[in-house]
Amino acid sequence: MRRNTGAGRRPEKESQKSQSLVSKLRFHLPKKTRHENKARIYKPSERKENIMARVSFCGRSGRAWSFTERGLETDWARQPGIALFAAPDTYGWRIIRMVEMTGRMHDVQPVWAQLDAARYGAKAIFVHEESDFEARRAVLADLEAGLSPVLPVFSGAQPAPVRMAA
Numbered sequence: 340m341r342r343n344t345g346a347g348r349r350p351e352k353e354s355q356k357s358q359s360l361v362s363k364l365r366f367h368l369p370k371k372t373r374h375e376n377k378a379r380i381y382k383p384s385e386r387k388e389n390i391m392a393r394v395s396f397c398g399r400s401g402r403a404w405s406f407t408e409r410g411l412e413t414d415w416a417r418q419p420g421i422a423l424f425a426a427p428d429t430y431g432w433r434i435i436r437m438v439e440m441t442g443r444m445h446d447v448q449p450v451w452a453q454l455d456a457a458r459y460g461a462k463a464i465f466v467h468e469e470s471d472f473e474a475r476r477a478v479l480a481d482l483e484a485g486l487s488p489v490l491p492v493f494s495g496a497q498p499a500p501v502r503m504a505a
Contacts, residue, residue, distance in 0.1 A: 394432070394465055396423065398481030406465035416449040418442050420468040421479055424456035427463070434488040435461040439475055459489055 395403040406423060409415040415422065419442030425432035436456040440449045453464065469475045483492045 399484035400481050406467045409464045409466050415466050418468050419470045423465040424461035425463045426460040434486045435459045436490040437492045
């Protein structure tokens with residue numbers, strides 16, 4: 340006699356195989372899918388805005404002054420303080436220029452100083468907030484003496500113009 344191998348049995352066996360394969364894979368799949376994890380992944384631009392690096396620079400006195408790294412797109416020139424423009428170096432940062440920021444609305448000196456420092460390779464801006472005028476000048480003088488920037492800070496650091504007798 341011939342055995343009945345009806346078409347109904349074969350699909351059942353294949354569906355049983357596929358179900359067992361799915362159950363085996365389900366055991367090995369991570370609990371959270373990639374879509375669920377996407378909420379925790381930050382884009383590079385968001386991460387840079389949220390994380391501001393704190394860097395300390397030492398002046399001639401040996402005191403470490405804390406600075407915050409800011410991006411070009413932020414309003415770094417609006418608060419009173421000191422800005423350092425630096426280029427990446429082999430072992431850290433090379434200070435290109437330092438400028439005092441008054442915090443006034445239309446003060447363009449820090450912006451011009453940043454553009455001037457960019458010609459020498461400055462890619463980073465570090466800001467130290469200080470509202471006291473005399474303290475700003477003291478910090479600036481200490482840092483200039485200790486870090487020796489590429490471009491001078493004070494106009495007094497440049498040679499005085501020769502005055503002709505009248």
